[in-house]
Every structure is written in C-alpha cells, then in structure tokens.
Amino acid sequence: MPSVTHEALVELFKNRPTLAAEMLRDALGQPVPAFTEARVVSSDLTEILPSDRRADIIVVLLVGEQQRPAMAIVVEVQLGVDADKPYVWPVYVTQTRARHRCPTWLLAVTVDAEIARWCARPIDTGHPGWILTPLVLGPEGVPVVTDAGQATAAPEVVVLSAMAHGQGDAAEAIGVAFLAAAAGLDQERRAMYGDLVLSSLNAAARRTLEARMKAGYEFQSEFARSYVAKGKIEAKAQDVLAVLEARALAVPAEVRERVLASTDLAELDRWIRRAAVVSDARELLATNGS
Template sequence: MRGPLHERPVYVTQTRARHRCPTRLLVVTIHPAMVRWCSRPIDTGHPDWTLKPLVLGPEGVPVVTDAEQARAAPEVAVLSAMAHGQGEAAAAIGAAFLTGAAGLDEERRTVYGDLVLSSLSAAAKRTLEAMMKSGYQFQSEFARSYVAKGRQEGILEAKAQAVLVFLEARGLEVPVEVRERVLASTDVDELDRWVRRAAVVSDARELLATTGS
C-alpha cells in the first residue's frame, strides 16, 4: 500500500463502498523499517474508529527451502524469496522454488521465476549456477533451462515480458509507451526493479516514474 498514512482510511472506505463487502487494510513489505512505520494506528478523528493496518513483513513470511512445500504453495515460495532472498538461505530458497516449479503453467513459471531470481542475492545466483555446472539435477525442465540461461542471453527479454505479464495479471492497463519502454530496456538491474515494482504499483505508469528508486 502506497501513499501517506492519512489516505489509507480513504482506501478502505472506497474499496468497501465499491465492492460492498468487508474490507481489511493489508500492507506487505520486505523492509523492517516499513513494517514499523505502517503498523502505526491511524486516528481518523471519528469516535471509536482508529484504523490499525495489518502488516506482513519479513518475519511473518516463512523461509521455504523444501521443494515439496514450494510445489504445494508456490506463491508462498515467491514471498519467501522476496522476504529472505538476501539472507543466508537465499540459494536454498531459489533451489526449492526451481525444483518445485514443474507443476506451474507457463505464465506463472515466467512471472514467479523472475520474481524469485530478481529477489535473490548475487551470491545465491552464483551458487545456483555452480550447482548446475557441478551436475546437480533439478527436477523440472523449467529449472534446468532457466538457470542454464542465467547469463545475459535471453534474460532481458524474459524479464521484460515478466514485468508486462505481471502487470496484466493484476488487471492493470499497460499503455503503449510503458510497454515499449519496458521491451526496449537493456539494463538488467532496471528490469529487476520493475519486476518487483510490478507487484505493488497501482498504475503501470508508476514504473517509469520510479526508475531511479
């Protein structure tokens, strides 16, 4: 959830009015400082209504290093990579996801795979590549092909497509100028940022507005 704290009661009430159903405010973040900031109660000024956001931070996300668990709950495995992909378990998290990704459809393999790999530390990515070179056999053809092409060739196009697919999967309209800019990018780090941003932006144009963040 983005925007100033004082706007968040507006999000809740507008969403409830639009969909006519019970509404909760859930903030998902991988930054501990953001967890503390977003957890602060919001005094609306109305009697008996202090909005207390629900916040899911790194400590609330399990470390998924078991392939069977990743296969059973791939979305949790993706969150695990995003929350813990810079820690000591990063390589194990990546290996678990890649091994357990065989049952996913092609679209989710692309989107989830890019989210996982873009969230892993450089050391974890090197470890996965070393595992492939040493003869480690991942159980899915997807994992073998994806890690094998972990170099520059093919990565730019895969990441750009993942950005667009993820935006579209979330129901966001992708303007022509945004699509062309994403497909034209030759910066792996920029595309990695966009893949992560695609999970949280409310408008596809925000990707281009936050290039430097």
C-alpha cells in the same frame, strides 16, 4: 512509475487470489472466515470521489452457493514512506466495505522492515473511536520456504519468501525449493517468477541457481524485461544528475525534468559524458557535440 518490486508483489497477489487470506491467517494469525472462493475484483474506487482512488488489489472472500461476500481485503504494496497513505487508506477500506457490504480489512505488504513499522502505525481518522490500524505483512512475517512440497503447492509464497529473505542464509535453499515449484508452472509464470527469485537472491545463491537453471541465464519474461529496461533508464537519468551535482553545478528545473523524462539509453549515455565537462547544466541539452 511503480518499481519492479512493487509490480512484482502486486502480480503475486493477483495470480494467487487466496494469498492475501493465507498470509493474514498463517503469517499474521488473524481469524479469517471460512470461504469457498477468493476473487480479485476491481480496485477502482472512484464512484464516490471524483479524484483517482485505486488500491493495488482488492480480494473478496466468497462463501456458499450464492457466493456471498464474507470479507474483503484491501492489499496495498508499500515500499516507501508516503504521507498520503494515512489519508487514502481509510477511504479504500470504507468504500470497499460499502461496495461489497462485508467486513473489510487493510493489508499492507512490504519487504522492508523499517517500512513495515511505518505502515503499522495507527491512523487516527479524527472521528471519535475510529482509529484504523493496518495489518502489515513485512519480511519478518513472510515464511522462509525451503521445502519443495510447500513451494510446489504455493509457488507465489516461495517467490514472496525469496523477495523477503533472499539476502539471508536460507537464500540458496529457497531458490532450490523454487526450482521444484517451477516445473509445474505455465511458461509465463515460470519465466516471470524465475526472474523475480534470481533478482532477489544474494550473489552466492544466485550463482548456484543460475547454474542449475542454465548457463548464461537472461531475464525471460516480458514483464521483467520491461521493468528492468525502465529501471536502467531511471538509473542512467539519476547518474546524469549526480555528475552535475557532484561538480557543484546548479541544475535548473527544466534540465532536471528533461533528463528524467528521457527514455533513450543512448541519449542518457551521451549526457553522462557531457555532464563531466560542461560548465553550465543547460549546455547538457545542446544538440551539437557528443
């Protein structure tokens, strides 16, 4: 299941179609062509290959009255090492280029410096002269947005700034800048972005921002509530397995799969208690007992 952070980053680039071009130009110093519109297009790339090939986002920069594609950007949010990506990323680039008949760049986005270095490694496709070097937007490339005017003009950028720099010294200033931007957002984006910023800031900055927003702030957006709930379930399932493993009990594959497949917090709480006392991991799934 995609993580909260992954889906949040994808939403930022979807909600602001110009964001990919802006980050390439302003953060990475790449020569992005002039365009009149940035449009998010279908990321389903299955026409040629029978297996599923879906990039996170594909943005096409259009120019002129005829809206001619000037460039396409394949945006891939990457939060961990994935041995499959060096093989599918060239596919995303070539198929997007073939579909839209324009130069196509790959932009990998991450909030982890180590993963950014991994993403930036050149991909040798095996064809002479064809080495794909991904363009990478990591935390070092994301601007630190503390100016209210800048945040208001580009709210997605200040949210991205919070996600990249929310644990640093500028966290509180980033949060305050976001509040200035939040006033001009529709209710759905204000709720979702507020959740993302709050969850990204360090404890001191979060307390300050919560006090400014309202006492007892709770996650407001359907997006955040959904993924926070899923995150709690995943954490509980991992806790069950951790207790069993800490007691040096072998965990059969069927037990592991059943625990990880559960979506019931009460059931997982019950299993955590049982994991502390059972003598065999299979007893965990017994229907009797508490």
